[in-house]
Amino acid sequence: MASLKEVRSRIQSVSSTQQITKAMKMVSAAKLRRAQDAIVRMRPYAQRLNSILSNLTRSMDEDVENEYGIVREVRKVLIIAVTSDRGLAGAFNSNVFKGVTATVRERYxxxxxxxxxxxxxxxxxxxxxGRGRGFTRVGDYTHVFAKLSFDTVRAAAEVAMEGFRDGLYDEVVVVYNEFKNVATQVIRAQQLLPLVPAEAPANVKESNVDYIFEPSKEEIIQTLIPQSIKVQLFKAVLESNASEHGARMTAMDKATDNAGELLKALKLTYNRTRQAAITTEILEIVGGAEALAAG
Known part of the structure; x- marks a missing residue:
């Protein structure tokens, strides 16, 4: 049985850890509110832009070249893996690694x-x-979440787009955690490039997607399509950011509860150990008194 000093030390250690996990939970809750507001505002814009882009692509003439929609035989692939900068978020990061592995196994x-x-x-x-996983690592984007903005994500998107245009990659896929709620994040593998127009819904008439191009289709391609690709990647990063704070908040909440349960067990052990020590001392005193009386 552990000594009273050892049990007291463990109680103090667990209590300190519980205070840290409580503080981290509160910090994550504050960050989650801001991150959730950002993704809620971003989703309608990204969805509408993607819908316009799909309609635009379907309505284009075949003679209008779209360098981001060229479908080639898949020989080289770029996978964009979106994780966090820090740990202590449960299975948040490991799920992304598993998602990348599953994407490679299923598609490539x-x-x-x-x-x-x-x-x-x-x-x-x-x-x-960077620890020899067999894949080629591209770029260094560890600074993105330090000051998350569209500009910081745009740089990564432009590298992927340039690689696709130059034929370095035949497909570009982003793997990230999609935010559902505080306790739920879903791994998504979304193809960014090449752009494949979605099929028009059966109830949508052709006239509803008949666009008038101003100033020209070529300029629309050069502006709207690249912008849409960047927006889709930015949306994925915002989803991941909100998911990270939700996952960390949940993990710290569970850690706090576990610390509470461990404190109860340690305090019970402490009281039992202390009671056993007192009982032993009493028995020794009584035994000594009886020995003196018998002498």
């Missing part, structure tokens, strides 16, 4: 690992894929 099983590149957004992904 016939490709050698050397033909698969990973763009790591977030320090955890940067470190994970």
């Amino acid at each position: 099983a016939n490709l050698p690992a050397a033909n698969i590149s990973v763009m790591a957004i977030g320090k955890k992904a940067h470190d994970y894929y």
Whole structure:
């Protein structure tokens, strides 16, 4: 049985840890509110822009070239893995790594690992894929979440778009955590490039997607399509940011509860140990008194 000093030390240690997890939960809750507001505002814009882009692509003439919609034989792939900069968020980051592995297994099983590149957004992904996972790591985007903005994400999107245009990658896929609620994040693998127009819904008439191009279709391609790709990646990063804070808040809440349960058990052990020590001392005193009386 542990001594009273050892039990007291463990109680103090667990109590200090519980205070830290409580504080981290409160910080994550505050950050989550801001991150959730950002993604809620972003979703309608991104969805509407994507819808316009799909209609625009369907209505284009075949002679209008779209360099971001060229479908090639898939020989080289870029996977954008979006994680966090810090840990203590439960399975948040490991689920992204599993999602990347599942995407490779399901879509690119016939490709050698050397033909698969990973763009790591977030320090955890940067470190994970920098330790000889067999994939080629592209760029350094560990600074994105330090000051999250469209400009910081745009730089990563432009690298992926340039690589696709130059033929370095035949497909670009982003793997991230989609935010559902505080306790639920869903892994998504979304194809960014090439752009494949969605099929028109059966109840949508052709006249509803008949656009008048001003100043020209070529200029629309050069502006709207690249902007849409950047927006889709920015949306994925915002989803991941909100998911991170939700996952960390949930993890710290569970850690706080577990610390509370452990404190109860330790205090019970402390009281039992203390009672046993007192009983032993009493028995020794009584035994000594009886020995003296008998002498």
